[in-house]
Amino acid sequence: MPAPALTLAVFSVPAPVFWPYFAGLAILAIGLPLILRNEVRQARGLDRLMPFGRLFYAIPLAVFAGEHFTLGSLMASGIPSWIPAHLFWIYLVGVALVAAALSIVVKKYSELAATLLGSMILLFVVLLHIPRVAANPHDRISWAVALRDLSFSSAAFAFAGAQRESPSANATPLLVTLARYAMAVTAIFFGVEHFLHPEFAPGVPLPKITPTWIPFRLFWAYLTGTALLVTGVLLLINKKSRFAATCLGITILLIVLVIYLPILISIPSDIGNGLNYFADTLMFAGAFLLLADALPKEDHLHA
Numbered sequence: 001m002p003a004p005a006l007t008l009a010v011f012s013v014p015a016p017v018f019w020p021y022f023a024g025l026a027i028l029a030i031g032l033p034l035i036l037r038n039e040v041r042q043a044r045g046l047d048r049l050m051p052f053g054r055l056f057y058a059i060p061l062a063v064f065a066g067e068h069f070t071l072g073s074l075m076a077s078g079i080p081s082w083i084p085a086h087l088f089w090i091y092l093v094g095v096a097l098v099a100a101a102l103s104i105v106v107k108k109y110s111e112l113a114a115t116l117l118g119s120m121i122l123l124f125v126v127l128l129h130i131p132r133v134a135a136n137p138h139d140r141i142s143w144a145v146a147l148r149d150l151s152f153s154s155a156a157f158a159f160a161g162a163q164r165e166s167p168s169a170n171a172t173p174l175l176v177t178l179a180r181y182a183m184a185v186t187a188i189f190f191g192v193e194h195f196l197h198p199e200f201a202p203g204v205p206l207p208k209i210t211p212t213w214i215p216f217r218l219f220w221a222y223l224t225g226t227a228l229l230v231t232g233v234l235l236l237i238n239k240k241s242r243f244a245a246t247c248l249g250i251t252i253l254l255i256v257l258v259i260y261l262p263i264l265i266s267i268p269s270d271i272g273n274g275l276n277y278f279a280d281t282l283m284f285a286g287a288f289l290l291l292a293d294a295l296p297k298e299d300h301l302h303a
Helices: 003-011 015-038 045-070 072-076 086-106 110-135 140-162 174-196 217-237 241-266 271-294
Strands: none
Touching: 015 045, 015 086, 015 271, 045 072, 045 086, 045 140, 045 241, 045 271, 072 086, 086 110, 110 140, 140 174, 140 271, 174 217, 174 241, 174 271, 217 241, 241 271
16 A cells, blocks of 8 residues: 555544554554563563563553543543543543553553552542442442452552562562452452353453354353463462463463454454453453562462
């Protein structure tokens, strides 16, 4: 395609579609060369995957930031009425997401950025999600969204905790320990949901049905459910925690590639049903890889 035609095609894409893709791809373009050049070569075995955890976590942050800037008016309707200046908070969160994504992926001021990000997402859980759960405790989607964001917040805290110097070689930072417990509970809950509702797309159990054209739909649901349950239990009792979190991160990444990427390719302009689910599940995979990277390499250590 000639350059003028390509430019015209790019700028003819609606802003709510263009900017989330652009922001996510920009973080990918910045982070991937850094990780490949500076970190992967120095690692061994499964540890080679660990740096990609923060990339998988940061890309969705940028995608969601793009939506905050282009769909602000729509998103503002989800803010409780007692909070003033809805659009201001939407745009402020968008700025915070971009800043956190850049900081985490390049590891500049990353401890501060991850701590602030974890605190912000935790506020979402407390101010937005817990009231919805309390209003309708039988709604599984409200529980899933609350626990999903709790796991995202926990992964940010785990990453922040791992950036600090431990007082001794045998100590696990408190933030990492708390993150392990929170993500263990999330994994167990999600695992049970996969066996109760295998028709829904695996990963984060939200209301999206797995398309009929995806092969072996039930297999992927039960595989993910099993991985979530086993990992959740191992994280809860602190046995093989690092290995378990790594395996779950890989499993969820596989689900992203097998299910959510084909869905994204089939409906690239449908942000709500395509890109959002892709980014959400990719961030979930990145969250567990961030946790794995923060956990001690020796399994005999107990928090």
